[in-house]
Amino acid sequence: MSVTKYYALLVSDKTAAQNLMNIFLKEAGLAGFSTAQSLREAVSVASKELPHIIVCYDDLADATGVQVVEALRKIPILDKALVFVIRNSTQTEIMQLMKLKIAAIGPKDTNPNAFIEKVKQKLALLHGISPFSVRGEEIPGNSQLTIKVNTKIIGRHEGHVICRSKIDARTGTMLNIVPEKTGSAPFAVTFTGASSTAKGDGYENLFSMNEIVGKGRQWLQENLPSLDKVGEGGTKKKLLVLDNKDDRIRVLSKAISIHNIETEYVADFSNLVAKYQGAAQSFGAVLFMDPPDEAAAASWEKLKQGLSAERKPIELVATVASKPKLLSQIIWLQKPFSLDLVVQSFHAAVASQHKGFEAKAMANTTFAAQYIAQAKIVTLDETGGIVQAPFLPQVGTELEFDHPFLNKMSPFKVVKVVAAELSLINPKMATVRFQVLDAGFTKEKLYTLISKAVNEAKGTGGLSRMSGGSAIPNVAGGAPKVTSFKTVTSAQPSVARPLWSVQKDTPMPKFNVGSQPKKP
């Protein structure tokens, strides 16, 4: 899985080829492709759209495949695009193409499976980043940047400060929060450890007051309204635990009692159902000490389905999965976990069940705030770039960047998240792909801006070959010289030797659509 989507340009004037490519490129993991049916169109589309891979299928009516590649390679910005050529070429043509840095060449009868495999291999070598990118390490200064994300503090409940935002702050990483309090200068509070629950179209981030560090702590304690007067100081919520290891659960119950957590425990699902049904309101959460077995949990699932939203339990579920699916009613405890996490998660579960008691009254008091987090630039590219951030944002979240180099480039001041996923190595970190918001910046314009600025900062005077004149070579004056087709027969295999192997016994159709009628 990668946050980067790859796009292709198919240069072919054969409808059948386009239809087949639609299937094959999708199969190879491409997110989409454009088509160009003439040399001029190919050059024009490629230089504007910066496709990550370009597939030149056979010769065009107005140019041979070799000429197409030559024309594309004359555009410096396209230097890094992966070009695949599918045509029957002579040995000389193959040599010519090789000189033009071709990713792979194959004959028209190339096996589609082999083609798909080759594209996948080449894409894998990009390691999830765009070929039109500048790496974080190359960026002047350093790759560290500050990200600001808007949030709203909505109140406190059960020892937690509750904020609403578009980021999943459950990662436990430190965040600074700067409330824009009227009549008072903003201040920073450092939060460590947070828990989020999906609410509506965003998240409620719950920060334990225990972990709040900084002068703002006092302000939060004194100024934040309570979200649920009834809940606070009301009936104490209990933790219902499903565990069939009797000795373990007894020790656990005793251990967490010091944190005012009262537990009840059951050994199997039938008892769990009976216990919960009888007193749903008295339980703040249900803890599964081991990942529940799906079959055994059927009765429990059935019970949950029949419950009203208010009576539905929040589950704390032990899991061995590194990236469990984010669900609103489940807080995952990734093994191995500490007792601190059990305690924090239970308190967060209870806190998340606030009733928004003073929400209306609060409408008059705004507590707009910003999370400020340190992140790392992985790449900047033709649509935006990739950062590693200590939170998982929703698609569409706006991020404000603060970086000495990026501050000089207007498109990078505020960007929009287009994809994000948690890192496998460090689940506290997410890989976030963003795109610039300024619609005036085409891919070509943006990449030129970045690479030029980086090179200028390095003192090389920018990408000089990109800066002067049109990047599009002169193809005016109609169709270029059409090279006559050479018939490649099976008797000449060594001439058109494909650079990817053809797999046999494949169910896929042969990839030869040369006999299709040409466009008028």
Next chain:
Amino acid sequence: MFESTLIVSSSNCNAPLSVDEKNALKELGIATAEKPEEARVYIDKENRFATFLVTGNDLTPEVDKHLRYCADRLCTLTDFQFIVCDDPSIRLQILAHELGFRNFWPRETLVAKIRSWASEQLDILNDPSHPTAISIRLCLSIAQRKYKDITEMFDTVSEEARYDFRIANVLGHYHTARKEHDKAELAFASAHEQNPTFLPSLNSLAVAQLNAGKAELAVGTFKKLEGMNDSNPERKNFLAQACADLGLWLEAKKFAETAEKIDPGNSKSKEVRARCLFQEGKTDEAINLLNTCDTTNEYYISKLNDEAIKLSRANLIDKAIQLYETAYRISPQHLKYKLSFNIALALRRKGDPRKALAFAERAQQECKIPNFDKVNLLVETLEQEMEGK
């Protein structure tokens, strides 16, 4: 950050580090220790304050000892202490919780994760005003007994301690080291109030209460912790000590005996039991028991001294001298002169000025306080008495 990190393997570890992993870590400047004993050298001498214990799922005595050592030495840097195992037993989880170890990591992809974690921490450490960076500096100053460093920035530390439980906790240890037990109690109470789930502050609060002579409060706090985990011999000994201070001898004996069952041969348990025996008038038994103890602390020496004074006043001078001598054997060096001085006084009372003079002169030599008049006066008096004879 890499140079601050240490990876330790316990002997019950299921998946020890491979040669490749060790080499990769070495390249980063991260030290690896094969055994917890080896780790102590790194922690003490090389400022390796971030530790990863690669261990099995069970709590073995070796793991128990190592975790306590780290908690004691790296008091508040528990955010930098990691336990690496796949599915920790509940006992291991509880001890970790009690000692403030909040990070459990799986063994899988450990080296890559450490690399990524360490480079993240670099940013924090490069910002000297970051609360974590302040905590580390303070904590290392405590561990290396460089109290002057803290004294110099005391105002900042006191201010930060109001909003950061870790700094409040370090401040408590600073006051403890300076024997300012009332101030230590306040600092630990503040740390606990700020973050009640961080249990090391609560434990330190109880110890500070005991040291400040508030045994009743200490018993309450220790019992709160005891309710969570009743298999901690150290806490039982503290409870026994606090109960003895309150004159709750039966309870004290019970706690000391239970602690000794969990940790046989523990000197602290023997000390409290000996105090109980003195209370019962079984002086010989008490002295015999004390003779099996190792070096003890200042607090206990003062208790033994009180017992010996009682015996001396009751005219059981030989017993008193015997107890003084036992106390002398197990006393920390800096207190030995007081016991020698008291032995000299007792011998003088007994009417043996010659022997008394020998002990008084020993006290004179052991005393590091210049012009300690009491000792000098006693030597002078004894010399005159000898001449008079």
